[in-house]
Amino acid sequence: MKKNVKKQLLMNKIGDEIQVALVEEGRLAELIIERPESMRSIGDIYLGRVHKVVEGLKAAFVDIGQKSDGFLHFSDVGTTSEDYRALVEDDDNDENGGDEDDDENEGDDNAEAPAPPREAARPAGQQKSEQGQQSSGDAAERRQSYTQMIAQKLKPNDSILVQVIKEPIGTKGSRLTSDITIAGRFMVLLPFGGGQIAVSRRVVSRKERGRLKKLVRSMLPEGFGAIIRTVAEDQDESLLKQDLEKLLAKWTQIEEKLQDAQPPQLIFKEDTIISSVLRDSLTTDVTEIVANSKSIYTETLNYIQWAAPDMVKNVSLYEGKLPLFEGYGIAKDVESIFSRKVWLKSGGYIIIEHTEAMVVVDVNSGRYAAKREQEENSLKTNLEAAREVVRQLRLRDIGGIIVVDFIDMMDPKNSKKVYDAMKAELRNDRAKSNILPLSDFGIMQITRERIRPSLMQRMGDQCPACGGTGVVQARFTTINQVERWLRKFALQQKVPFQQLDLHISPTVLEPMRNSDMKTEMKWFLQHLVFVRIKSDESLRSDDFRFYNRKTGADITAEFN
Template structure:
């Protein structure tokens, strides 16, 4: 598998595309005026403690107060505290780290268990444990890495400054690179502590790296063959960053000087547009329907025009296999998080069900976000979760339709006409007017003058008052007003 990382940089935003074998797999977008907050450390102030919820709201200088649960608060050793009121009080200063960006109407989520990643490690100041990523499965390599980190800490003669999680990228790493990583994290933690001591009131203590540098730290792997950047300024920063933290990656980085936009050259713009659509076609002729809701995202698999060559069961099995691969890609591409329900087409063969589920699991192994699948029910439903830390692609690029308010449907002109009739009847019973003026959209007025003309005449006779119509070009099909004359 060959992988390219493409970076499109403008003063307004940074966009990163991960392309595997010529196919877009991930898109990351960070806008200059609204950068993500995950990983940032703030000194804030408790504004409200909620003992009933065992949680508190903390002002860290954002538009909405952030939220922290008692389980995310460090409890001093030797103390047993049953209520959050024993830890926090209104007005208290508190140093916190953002674990989830504000999404929709919800404020940011916080923790006091800090974690700061480097290329090979995640530093956890409040721990003394050395753990290893579960994606490193070889037990011999896991033990080697644990011993390597412990030996490097001794060799660097650094004072104890916390525990570490060894990241997947560390597999096969040598001692020199690991020691460089530890030195970087030690300097970073020293800077954070100095900032905490120097800061008074609400302030930003530590800011996570910008997207371009975060990509070099977190997304570059053994399969990465090329990193193309279309900005000379960012290219310089990237080369300086990898020299210090990710040695060996510098030779993969190159500048793209072409006049044709980098994303256009690789068809990325079209792929992003398709990732915002509800329907996802499959090569076989089947398709997916992806519907995000407030509580979860549902994905429906359909055979469409694909009828197979032998029988219906074969058709269903092949469609579900292809869908499983497409779904894993769509989750990464759209950055779908939270609860996800997948409605595969019902399969009678137990072996077919097992293979479809295994295919989905295998494809999700390449996902950087944490995923968990509960299994496949008899109805063909798969329930899974994918860790949500940032907004999805659609939340970032789109907003609810001002006409339908995000429902995706409008009341028909006929329905609105009947609502108008009922409203006129209510007004006629309540007020003695000379007549009524209906302000409505073109489609509603056209229907009142055509298909509903007879009903409109009957209503005028019934109430004994004239009804006039006026088109309001700025009204949506569902909007109307009744004016008393």
């Protein structure tokens, strides 16, 4: 039976920045931050212009007015044309598939429409008959035909209506789809859904699923589809109708704006961060909603009076003397987002390292190791670490590939316990994830949905000293590089006794000053060059500059 967790939503406004914290049992579980210069774009709809089509990648690059072109994979190109229907008619399962579709919006800012029907997977161990081989071949031909059809339909300079499903990360542009969806409180509208109606898997009652589908089907205009969200369970028809009317009004506005639009142009902007968070996070177990801003408080109250009138009593305006996060004891949790090391209550700790390809988490027993038998100690530390790892993934909004190096355990049953514990914790995470059991080396592999840069990337800047590696070049390595430069310079000079100025970081200058022989004198005796060393705080510890003293010219690059 699922434990009922006490949850709070804290909405903190500091200047132009808005911070929304989800607190579970007194600890920070999720933090969403929005600044004017980094507004969220998930769910935004653009009229884009196709820049180029790369059939080998099965994708098109679309100009939507951002720094980098958006990436539109062929599988995300929606179509209801007859030639597409002909390609997939053998797999058409509108009615049968609808009941099994999950709510794609259970933890995201927007929902995705059900993907085009795919070939059913072959049961394990089933022998390939001639008929099966023929079917597989037909499926491959259909997929190839579909790819070619999309490539032919998408041409450079074509206008196309697209929606952002993943924000730009690093040098990669936004991930786009042309399967447009508009998310509401109780359902997600599919303007090109063709009558498809899906219900969240979390609505388990067959009777309730049938009631919801029947209600929504009776309300939907012809040609539209919908995904019914979990929070719609047991809701009155009037509320569902109000939600649908709002979504249809938004779609009407989009259609009207499209009439005079020129690509690239923003057609529809997702709801404010407050409305989006309330839409996706407001559940019956949220016991308190607090805002420190009157404008946010009013917006929150207006939304809840419509969406969940019985929860109005849980909304309040913060009037404490301490800052909101300090008053609720989560300020330190916010600061911990930048820490590599996270301590466990038992005395163990985890180390979180970000690399270009993945995030690596190392579990250590710390001072807890000597208190118990090794196997029991390893199991308890690993179980505690599993809970903390999931909490940190949610808190830091880490996505992509995550590799966790647990403490080695001898008993396979204990490895299974850690795997089960991790799966149980991930069920509370709204982001989709996949997990593999521990390997023989104690390694667990996880993939977690990534729709925007991690919180650490959005809140922090790359270190200018180490370039994000966390390691700076040793001072003596820089000194060796300086001396190598001088040898090369001296060998190429026909006239001795040249005069140079060396600018170097104070941290590198320190050991040079402490040497037995004065460095300038040593270099003169070795190379017959007069060098005057100057401290320059603007330089990193792995950098230096040589200047010609007479002309003032920087000659460093000439002899590197």
